[in-house]
Amino acid sequence: METLFASCIGFLTSCGVFLMLRGRTFPVMMGLTMLSYAVNLFIFSSGRLTLRGAAVLGNSDNYADPLPQALVLTAIVIGFAMTAFLVILAIRARADLGNDHVDGKLPETGKGQR
């Protein structure tokens, strides 16, 4: 389970970083989303991977650490809000600047609008 989990996080992170280094706003946004998924899974794993652990203190002998679950919930909510804002900002940048390049102008000469 650990190997699967770790390679999953690694795959998401590398996809996220690759997409974030692209020049258009949409891939960058997707990259950030993937990175935040990877981060959320990673936070979750910081409480150790346990099977059938009770999250709330009860009579069980096997406890899952409840704190990372609370942390990851917070991180997910914040991530959603930020991504939503970024989508709106990217649409506005497309409207204001006339293209969807992250620098506000296309690198080719002649072709793109300024």
Next chain:
Amino acid sequence: MWHLVVLPIILPMLTALLIILPPIHRRPSRRRWVSMISAGIQFIIAVVLLLQVQQHGLLHYAVGNWQAPFGIVLVADTLSVVMVCLTSFLALGAIIYGSAGEDEKGSFFHPLFQFQVMGINGAFLTGDLFNMFVFFEVLLIASYALLVHGGGKNKTKAALHYVVLNLTGSAVFLIALAVLYGTLGTLNMADMIGKVANIAPEDVMLVKAGGLMLMIVFALKAAILPLQFWLPAAYSSASPAVAALFAVMTKIGVYGLLRVYSTIFGEHAGPLAGIASVWLLPVGLITIVIGAIGVISSKDFRKIVAHLVLISVGTLVTLVSLQTPASASAVVFYTVHSTVVCAALFLIADLVANQRGKAGDRLVPGRRIAQPALLGTMFFIAVLSVTGIPPFSGFIGKLMVLQAVVEPMNKLLIWGVVLSCTLLVIIGLSRAGTTLFWRVSGTESDAEHVKPLQTVAVGWLLLASILLVVFAGPLTQLSQNAASELYDINSLTERVLGSPSFDMTPETLNLIPNITSNISTNTAIGGQ
């Protein structure tokens, strides 16, 4: 009375909600008055809190009475309360300036402003790294919206870079927090001190990685090299009242560096003591140099001020890397000085640009300024103060910075860089001043004169620079107290973790060993 600690967070939040309500939101004058009065009350609360902390020592507040390290705690020591005072002082000035008409250029200026103040105050007062992350996000999302306030191409472009960078920064922050939680089993700063000191040898590298990733995050917020490229564009395109408040945002990064690397990874941390100092010293010095080059090469005045912010951050980071009480006290004083003066300069840049017609704040010959005496005086005071020429606060600030350096090698290096860059700044600013005020042609521009509220706002910020000199004695004493409290980790852990208000009922006593033993066995399994 102990609820005082939470008020600097609650009050801006309630004010923001109040301003959104229709009876107040419908009339611009009501929005302004509510916002200004609330900012005034916040400043008074911050000062009262400072007096309380001076009298009783460190205060801590367990939110919902959930005791540390299991619940959320707010910790008010001298350092954080001084920063809260600074924020509310600055916010009052910026809100007064914005109320002169700038707030009507876009919607929701006042609520967003209050939310941002809430985030900043929260980041200073929190005693827990995860909550610091949450408050960072609160202040960031407000700042994203404030940055595009008023609209325009430049703002959108700068905001896009700023948002993407900060979202990446947040992701790194979370990874660092997860690593630290996975190895130490806590994110409460006071609790982390003890855990880092008694760390298992096999966890050292992981904690070091987590700690250094935190440095990247704070370096991004503070805008130090090589993560500073977003700052000049973002700060110079933001509307002036917003830019004035942003002057304190870089200092949050510096505060984070100081807090984390002086207490959690301080000298008691064994193999992890001073992990950041090696990096921070060169990076801080190069940031100062880059800032100084920016000041002499910028083509408009707002860019110059943005680079002045970089220089102040570089100076502060250099001081943080020294890790002594003297340098920490210089950090406190210099932070207060540089924040208010840079904020004042952003406002002055806007006033000057308004009166120069088409030339704006670009450093080219333009039309005659309508009120040269008023604007010239403001400009002169702010510039003298920021460069560190007596009799203004910059002089004392720079003096404390230079005196905090004791080692001969460091002295040569830091004094050399700081002083030569100050010379470059003087050259750059005198060139800017002569162009803006003297290289003029034609008639006075018919732009409207400076409004009374704008004069009050700039005067309020410049007054701070003068008061910092008049009350230099008590204020340096205060910054020394802040520094010694920062390094007094024993009283911090004792106050926060072993609190008398916590009633140890048999049930809770039974629960605590369960949780801690469970976490420690988990950690042991994970470590192997």
